[in-house]
Amino acid sequence: MDILEDQRGPLCNMTLSPITWTNSSQPPASMKSTNLAIAVLLFATFLVGVVGNGLYLWVLGLKMRRTVTTLWFLHLVFCSLLFTLMLPFFTVHVLLGFHWVFGTAMCKVLSACTHLGMFSSVFLLALISLDRYTLTCRPVWSRQHRTMSWVRKLVMGVWLASFTLSAPYLFFQETWEVEGDRVICTIYYILSRDQDRAEVQAWRVHTYVVLCVVRFLLGFLLPFCIIAVCYGRMGLEMKEKGLARSSNTSRGPRPRAAAHPSTSGMRATSCSTSRTPPQEHPWPPDQALVKGI
Numbered sequence: 001m002d003i004l005e006d007q008r009g010p011l012c013n014m015t016l017s018p019i020t021w022t023n024s025s026q027p028p029a030s031m032k033s034t035n036l037a038i039a040v041l042l043f044a045t046f047l048v049g050v051v052g053n054g055l056y057l058w059v060l061g062l063k064m065r066r067t068v069t070t071l072w073f074l075h076l077v078f079c080s081l082l083f084t085l086m087l088p089f090f091t092v093h094v095l096l097g098f099h100w101v102f103g104t105a106m107c108k109v110l111s112a113c114t115h116l117g118m119f120s121s122v123f124l125l126a127l128i129s130l131d132r133y134t135l136t137c138r139p140v141w142s143r144q145h146r147t148m149s150w151v152r153k154l155v156m157g158v159w160l161a162s163f164t165l166s167a168p169y170l171f172f173q174e175t176w177e178v179e180g181d182r183v184i185c186t187i188y189y190i191l192s193r194d195q196d197r198a199e200v201q202a203w204r205v206h207t208y209v210v211l212c213v214v215r216f217l218l219g220f221l222l223p224f225c226i227i228a229v230c231y232g233r234m235g236l237e238m239k240e241k242g243l244a245r246s247s248n249t250s251r252g253p254r255p256r257a258a259a260h261p262s263t264s265g266m267r268a269t270s271c272s273t274s275r276t277p278p279q280e281h282p283w284p285p286d287q288a289l290v291k292g293i
Contacts, residue, residue: 006050031097032097034097035094039091039092042087042090042091042094043087043088043089043091045084046076046084046087046091047090049080049081049083050081050084050085050089052082053077053078053080053081053084055076056073057074057078057081060073061074061165062075064293066148067148067167068131068146068147068148069131071152071155072127072128072131072151072155075120075155075158076121076124076128076155077125079117079120079121080121082113082116082117083113083114083117083118086110086113086114087199089102089106089110093185097182098182098184099184100183100184100185103175104174104175107173107174108169108170108171108173109168109170110185111170111185111187112166112167112169112170112173113166113194115162115165115169116163118219119161119162119165119166119218121261122219122220122241123158123161124155124158125223125224126222126226126227127154128225129226129227129230130230131146132230132231133233133234133236134146135231136237136238137237138236141164144246151267156234165214165218165219168211171218172187172188172189172207172211173185173186173187173188174186174187174188188204188213189204189205217229222293240253275291
């Protein structure tokens with residue numbers, strides 16, 4: 001089987017595109033079985049994800065008291081549910097041999113929603129790590145600033161930043177016809193389909209590099225560093241506190257100094273003397289003398 005290159009030019013090979021065959025318009029049986037297995041896995045993930053995330057949303061949103069922690073995880077579960085709801089479209093896409101049948105609008109919307117869920121989930125995980133760090137290592141500051149109004153503002157900022165970073169994919173995601181009357185949904189990185197001009201090709205490469213760098217830095221490296229540093233500092237803090245507590249416990253109570261025998265005897269005598277009142281004779285002095293005579 002001879003594999004044909006994508007007919008949109010050499011720079012288009014920057015994105016993955018489906019494989020086409022010259023001998024037949026249909027993929028081989030091995031590829032069909034592979035696509036079927038992938039589709040079954042995606043559909044099973046969709047069922048489990050919808051049920052699990054739906055239960056989490058129901059419990060966090062309706063059954064539990066609204067706190068800072070529940071607000072964090074409520075939005076995190078919503079990100080997961082957003083991605084799960086898109087799996088049926090990808091399942092059909094795989095079953096049809098990577099032939100896109102949902103149109104250009106759905107191609108753009110699904111790509112933007114995928115990146116929206118990706119950015120928002122990693123940003124929320126980074127904020128949750130910072131929240132855990134402040135609770136563990138900066139409890140006084142956390143008690144003063146960790147409020148529901150402040151967390152709501154942070155969550156709103158996460159969604160706005162994620163939507164801003166996902167908006168370019170609404171413009172650059174396109175549908176293209178390839179050999180065999182198949183349609184693919186891919187990123188083209190330019191707003192015009194006139195790809196023959198040199199300035200258009202240069203703009204395409206520049207856009208590709210910028211989007212990839214932004215997605216790597218903000219979608220992976222920065223959240224990863226925040227999560228790693230926060231949990232690393234928490235681990236060191238807990239280790240130091242645990243070692244200090246264990247050392248204090250192993251020392252035990254301090255022994256009292258042994259008192260000198262003469263000193264203890266004098267203390268006992270003085271205590272008994274001070275505590276025993278002076279004894280009086282039961283008779284007056286003159287009667288005592290008479291009794292004695």
